Amino acid sequence: MRLDTPLPDGYRFRPLTADDHHDVLDLDAWAFPVPVETEEMAKMPSPLTWERAVGVQVDGDTPDGSPLAAMHASYPFTQFPVPGGTLPTAGLTWVGVHPQHRRRGLASAMIDLHLARCRERGEPLSALYAAEYAIYGRFGYGRAADDVRVTLPRGAALRDVPGASEHSVRIEHANAERHRDLVLGIHRAAGQDVGGLGLNRPGWAGPETAELQAHRWYDPAAFRQGFESRRLVVVERDGEPRGYALLRRKLDWDVTGPRGTVNVAEAVALDTASSRALWGVLVDLDLMSETKPFLVAPDDPLLSLLVDRRGADLRVSDNVWVRVVDVPTALAGRRYAADLDVTLAVTDTRLPDNEGVWHLRAEAFGPASCTASETAAEDADLALDIRELGAAYLGGTALTALAAAGLVTERTTGSLARASTAFGWPVAPMCSWVF
Numbered sequence: 001m002r003l004d005t006p007l008p009d010g011y012r013f014r015p016l017t018a019d020d021h022h023d024v025l026d027l028d029a030w031a032f033p034v035p036v037e038t039e040e041m042a043k044m045p046s047p048l049t050w051e052r053a054v055g056v057q058v059d060g061d062t063p064d065g066s067p068l069a070a071m072h073a074s075y076p077f078t079q080f081p082v083p084g085g086t087l088p089t090a091g092l093t094w095v096g097v098h099p100q101h102r103r104r105g106l107a108s109a110m111i112d113l114h115l116a117r118c119r120e121r122g123e124p125l126s127a128l129y130a131a132e133y134a135i136y137g138r139f140g141y142g143r144a145a146d147d148v149r150v151t152l153p154r155g156a157a158l159r160d161v162p163g164a165s166e167h168s169v170r171i172e173h174a175n176a177e178r179h180r181d182l183v184l185g186i187h188r189a190a191g192q193d194v195g196g197l198g199l200n201r202p203g204w205a206g207p208e209t210a211e212l213q214a215h216r217w218y219d220p221a222a223f224r225q226g227f228e229s230r231r232l233v234v235v236e237r238d239g240e241p242r243g244y245a246l247l248r249r250k251l252d253w254d255v256t257g258p259r260g261t262v263n264v265a266e267a268v269a270l271d272t273a274s275s276r277a278l279w280g281v282l283v284d285l286d287l288m289s290e291t292k293p294f295l296v297a298p299d300d301p302l303l304s305l306l307v308d309r310r311g312a313d314l315r316v317s318d319n320v321w322v323r324v325v326d327v328p329t330a331l332a333g334r335r336y337a338a339d340l341d342v343t344l345a346v347t348d349t350r351l352p353d354n355e356g357v358w359h360l361r362a363e364a365f366g367p368a369s370c371t372a373s374e375t376a377a378e379d380a381d382l383a384l385d386i387r388e389l390g391a392a393y394l395g396g397t398a399l400t401a402l403a404a405a406g407l408v409t410e411r412t413t414g415s416l417a418r419a420s421t422a423f424g425w426p427v428a429p430m431c432s433w434v435f
């Protein structure tokens with residue numbers, strides 16, 4: 001493992017292993033305060049892929065004996081969905097710096113190491129969820145997807161959909177042995193062929209590793225914040241599961257009666273009828289007054305099924321961020337929504353191999369190629385930084401919108417509109433779970 005990226009004096013990188021579990025949790029709790037003791041946290045199976053976890057060790061003694069100043073890790077998404085395909089992608093995660101050691105450049109050094117290791121491993125992309133919006137742009141990550149957060153009142157009216165009433169419903173305790181394959185199967189199928197269009201949903205990563213799976217199904221009371229254990233709703237048609245939701249309820253009593261809340265961690269359905277059947281159950285659970293799905297795709301059928309969308313208190317939030325680590329491999333590795341022949345002048349202060357002019361050619365929904373171009377940077381059709389390339393990469397952020405904000409420059413008239421159309425994708429990108 002290469003650990004040769006420079007760090008400020010007094011710190012050094014070191015590999016982390018499962019033996020560091022306790023120290024890692026202690027550091028993580030410094031970075032992300034939680035009301036749960038480390039001993040309790042340690043019972044939870046770690047989601048980390050240890051050979052991709054790196055610590056920053058403090059030289060010498062530390063006041064409370066905590067040896068780690070910082071850490072980061074990544075998940076190996078071997079099949080991260082990009083428009084029209086998949087690419088190996090490093091899901092950057094668990095980036096944390098002890099408050100005692102913050103703002104000394106430790107995170108910057110960790111990200112430089114992470115990007116160098118992505119290139120070494122042949123991962124042309126890195127993706128992440130940002131804890132705070134302002135952190136990752138400087139490292140070349142762009143906001144590549146949005147999701148919406150809604151609060152659905154009890155009994156929210158939903159438009160009728162033919163076939164919805166032909167579904168039967170199962171409501172059960174969520175159980176890894178019984179339900180893991182069902183959940184994985186529907187999740188995968190829903191991302192690969194969205195609404196029968198024959199197109200995938202970019203960003204729709206699956207929990208690919210055994211560690212992520214084990215972590216996902218662990219459900220200790222200490223982490224439930226007063227909610228019940230995890231439950232599963234399955235809608236079936238002709239005996240076949242067509243959608244599921246993972247949820248928890250919490251019952252509070254007001255002077256005027258029950259005021260329960262349903263938190264839906266994930267709701268996935270294979271078509272509009274099964275989606276209607278599923279949401280019909282989720283908005284009408286007894287004693288509950290509101291239903292809160294966590295992450296909803298901006299084009300999820302739910303938003304068009306709602307008769308009164310304003311009543312759902314809709315908010316937009318950033319979902320996954322993408323960092324293009326290897327420009328030619330990443331650009332040739334996705335499909336485009338229109339024919340394209342364009343030169344892009346790309347700047348990248350952290351990964352100089354990405355800098356230069358790239359010639360991108362693609363057939364609509366067909367193969368693409370990307371090669372280094374002899375064109376001078378000032379003569380390229382479009383100029384943009386690697387951060388904007390990451391923002392546009394999954395098809396969820398229009399190049400025209402970035403140009404309107406002064407972040408993309410058009411040098412050849414018409415190239416912006418053409419490239420913006422081609423970089424778009426008919427299905428909104430989104431990831432359904434936070435990694």
Ligand SMILES: CC(=O)SCCNC(=O)CCNC(=O)[C@H](O)C(C)(C)COP(=O)(O)OP(=O)(O)OC[C@H]1O[C@@H](n2cnc3c(N)ncnc32)[C@H](O)[C@@H]1OP(=O)(O)O
Binds near residue numbers: 032094109128129132
């Ligand atoms: C993918 C994920 O894992 S997301 C999780 C990120 N982690 C957290 O939010 C946990 C709490 N926060 C932390 O652990 C740390 O403050 C971190 C990781 C966000 C930053 O670590 P640091 O070592 O302090 O960052 P570092 O010193 O390298 O700062 C680099 C630059 O980013 C800026 N920066 C760092 N954190 C933030 C922030 N939260 N908001 C805005 N700017 C920030 C710094 O000001 C600095 O700017 P400069 O280059 O203009 O001087």
